[in-house]
Amino acid sequence: MPASKPTVAVYKFSSCDGCQLSLLNMEDELLDLANAVEIAFFLEATRASQPGPYDIALVEGSVTTEHEVERIKEIRSQAKILIALGTCATAGGIQALRNFADADDYAKIVYDHPEYLHFLKTSKPMSEYVTVDMELWGCPVNKAQVIEVIVSLLNNRKPNLPSYPVCLECKRRGTICVLVDKGIPCLGPGTVAGCGALCPACGRGCYGCFGPAHQMNFESLSVINQKLERYPGEAYRLFRGISGYAPDFRKTADAISSTPKEIK
Amino acid sequence: MKTIEVPALARVEGEGGLYIGLQDGKAVEVRLDIYEPPRFFEGFLRDRFIQEVPDITARICGICPVAYQMSSAYAIENALDIKISPDARTLRRLMYCGEYIESHALHIYMLQAPDLFGKDSAFELAAIAPDVVKNALRLKKIGNQILKAIGGRSVHPVNVCIGGFYSWPEAAPIQALLPDLEWGLQTAIDCVKWAVTLPYPELEIDYEFVALHHPDEYGVIEGEIWSSKGRKLAIADYEKGYIEEHVKRSNALHGRTIDGNTYLVGPLSRINLNHEQLLPAAKKALKDAKLKLPIKNPYKSLIARAIELVDFYEEAIQLVKSYKPVGPAHVELKLKAGEGAGATEAPRGLLYHRYKIDENGLVKFAKITPPTAQNLPRIEADLLAMAPKIVKMPEAEATLTAEHLVRAYDPCISCATHFLKLKIEEVG
Numbered sequence: 001m002p003a004s005k006p007t008v009a010v011y012k013f014s015s016c017d018g019c020q021l022s023l024l025n026m027e028d029e030l031l032d033l034a035n036a037v038e039i040a041f042f043l044e045a046t047r048a049s050q051p052g053p054y055d056i057a058l059v060e061g062s063v064t065t066e067h068e069v070e071r072i073k074e075i076r077s078q079a080k081i082l083i084a085l086g087t088c089a090t091a092g093g094i095q096a097l098r099n100f101a102d103a104d105d106y107a108k109i110v111y112d113h114p115e116y117l118h119f120l121k122t123s124k125p126m127s128e129y130v131t132v133d134m135e136l137w138g139c140p141v142n143k144a145q146v147i148e149v150i151v152s153l154l155n156n157r158k159p160n161l162p163s164y165p166v167c168l169e170c171k172r173r174g175t176i177c178v179l180v181d182k183g184i185p186c187l188g189p190g191t192v193a194g195c196g197a198l199c200p201a202c203g204r205g206c207y208g209c210f211g212p213a214h215q216m217n218f219e220s221l222s223v224i225n226q227k228l229e230r231y232p233g234e235a236y237r238l239f240r241g242i243s244g245y246a247p248d249f250r251k252t253a254d255a256i257s258s259t260p261k262e263i264k
Numbered sequence: 265m266k267t268i269e270v271p272a273l274a275r276v277e278g279e280g281g282l283y284i285g286l287q288d289g290k291a292v293e294v295r296l297d298i299y300e301p302p303r304f305f306e307g308f309l310r311d312r313f314i315q316e317v318p319d320i321t322a323r324i325c326g327i328c329p330v331a332y333q334m335s336s337a338y339a340i341e342n343a344l345d346i347k348i349s350p351d352a353r354t355l356r357r358l359m360y361c362g363e364y365i366e367s368h369a370l371h372i373y374m375l376q377a378p379d380l381f382g383k384d385s386a387f388e389l390a391a392i393a394p395d396v397v398k399n400a401l402r403l404k405k406i407g408n409q410i411l412k413a414i415g416g417r418s419v420h421p422v423n424v425c426i427g428g429f430y431s432w433p434e435a436a437p438i439q440a441l442l443p444d445l446e447w448g449l450q451t452a453i454d455c456v457k458w459a460v461t462l463p464y465p466e467l468e469i470d471y472e473f474v475a476l477h478h479p480d481e482y483g484v485i486e487g488e489i490w491s492s493k494g495r496k497l498a499i500a501d502y503e504k505g506y507i508e509e510h511v512k513r514s515n516a517l518h519g520r521t522i523d524g525n526t527y528l529v530g531p532l533s534r535i536n537l538n539h540e541q542l543l544p545a546a547k548k549a550l551k552d553a554k555l556k557l558p559i560k561n562p563y564k565s566l567i568a569r570a571i572e573l574v575d576f577y578e579e580a581i582q583l584v585k586s587y588k589p590v591g592p593a594h595v596e597l598k599l600k601a602g603e604g605a606g607a608t609e610a611p612r613g614l615l616y617h618r619y620k621i622d623e624n625g626l627v628k629f630a631k632i633t634p635p636t637a638q639n640l641p642r643i644e645a646d647l648l649a650m651a652p653k654i655v656k657m658p659e660a661e662a663t664l665t666a667e668h669l670v671r672a673y674d675p676c677i678s679c680a681t682h683f684l685k686l687k688i689e690e691v692g
Binding site (some may be wrong): 237 | 275277299300301304306324327387397401425430431495561586625667676681
């Protein structure tokens with residue numbers, strides 16, 4: 001094997017496995033990928049592992065335990081390039097809903113003996129604990145974007161990832177605007193593209209699983225979504241969802257909940 | 265050899281370890297350690313609107329999100345007394361075909377088969393059997409394409425809603441799958457022939473098999489919960505037959521029958537209880553495999569998955585050919601307070617959900633029992649049963665045989681953990 005073949009390690013933190021599965025779902029590219037890089041650690045795919053350091057670490061999941069805090073620091077120290085893979089790793093994921101509640105209350109709801117559990121009161125992204133070189137959003141990530149990132153690293157160029165919102169993907173695929181035309185609440189105007197605008201194409205609003213797009217007018221997006229609510233609190237819950245701990249969505253939901261006569 | 269210890273199990277979904285403590289050549293302690301952290305789904309589901317539930321529960325598992333969407337949708341539809349249209353029901357079955365194909369092809373070839381060839385991964389398997397792995401990837405991809413055509417993407421698809429689907433998927437991309445599905449059916453039949461030739465470790469366990477049973481179709485989305493010991497329960501009565509027991513040793517909830525016994529869910533249970541409902545090609549594949557029913561060897565659940573792969577390819581072909589939906593894709597919701605249970609067969613076994621909702625459509629209580637939690641005591645009991653054989657093996661082989669047993673179950677630790685009472689072992 002040539003010495004220049006970069007080593008890749010894949011890790012899982014608190015998550016559903018879906019982003020790692022997106023790697024295994026590269027049915028057309030998987031064997032080529034396994035030839036182009038050295039898969040040095042990938043527990044879901046192989047028993048074989050090599051010790052670090054690694055050129056690239058792909059990390060799925062969020063940090064929800066003390067042990068995970070130590071683990072991500074160790075992984076960081078072993079990785080030249082650390083990539084946060086998916087919305088758990090970039091924003092804490094759906095389990096970050098505990099950040100807006102008392103995690104002990106959740107533990108009491110679910111478990112008879114919460115005292116046996118070891119968990120942090122928060123679910124946070126990798127970037128709150130270590131320096132992250134690249135973030136790939138999505139719940140799950142789009143495998144074409146994963147390939148783009150790996151190929152760009154292999155070729156020493158910047159990856160070509162969208163920064164524009166889901167709206168442009170709707171226009172491109174010819175989907176009539178669900179928000180304007182059908183009056184359905186939708187986070188598309190404030191969510192970064194990457195999924196292919198799947199939800200509006202099914203006739204439903206975007207629920208923001210690729211996270212907030214940069215420098216959007218979230219206040220205005222909040223106002224229009226509140227006007228279109230089909231049940232009380234719909235807009236609030238849209239922002240406080242899969243990417244709810246991402247700062248722009250977090251602040252927008254906070255603003256709604258602190259406004260009088262809104263949900264309760 | 266004092267212990268057999270695998271601190272981090274490879275090729276399973278989620279993170280777990282395996283520990284067998286030995287004394288005088290006998291296993292005295294067997295543990296499947298779960299160090300996947302809890303995520304509290306039943307906690308944060310509270311006060312979410314019912315229409316959000318399928319999107320949220322999908323995130324319990326990236327490998328079988330459709331199962332979570334389906335069980336939660338049926339449970340909530342039952343709470344609201346909603347009946348989805350026959351065409352929506354058919355499309356849900358087709359979607360489930362896609363998930364079974366994707367999940368089983370992944371497990372058969374990429375997770376379990378490497379053990380039978382003494383390889384560490386499918387990548388290594390590809391070096392000696394490139395065609396097997398290439399076919400495996402294509403088999404798997406077709407399952408994902410079904411999911412994509414119906415739900416937009418294969419992991420966390422977006423089209424399932426309470427009441428049916430948000431919209432009918434276009435017919436053309438679904439029908440375009442037919443040639444691939446025909447290829448898949450033939451390849452799956454070959455997969456069964458190949459699967460029966462593999463060298464499985466010997467082990468026979470007198471399981472209580474538990475699965476959904478439907479008289480007119482292979483039980484996946486509706487029917488009764490049957491047990492090989494004769495217990496037959498309506499889905500709503502699941503909790504009258506099956507309980508979760510707090511086992512102090514592992515601090516984990518373990519599934520037990522009401523009589524205190526362990527039981528098995530998953531492909532072996534389905535094939536053993538429901539083989540008469542298999543479609544013709546799958547029935548023939550089972551007959552040609554010349555297996556004695558019931559299949560009692562947990563390692564041979566690979567063969568059961570292969571037979572199901574045939575069945576779901578066969579069903580997918582039928583459903584794709586007849587796909588012509590009429591009327592609205594979903595029933596309009598009429599909110600009311602209520603309670604409802606739902607159970608469907610996830611690829612790994614019975615998946616039970618129960619919800620209480622209020623008059624505003626907000627979830628007030630959620631209970632989710634995933635297949636792996638029900639199988640957990642069984643996996644440990646099997647390891648104990650296997651121990652006398654394992655201890656006579658050289659250490660590397662002993663470890664691999666024990667690991668292989670766990671992998672044969674296709675445990676989904678990510679799924680199981682959101683509610684397990686766990687003691688996080690500081691390993692890994």
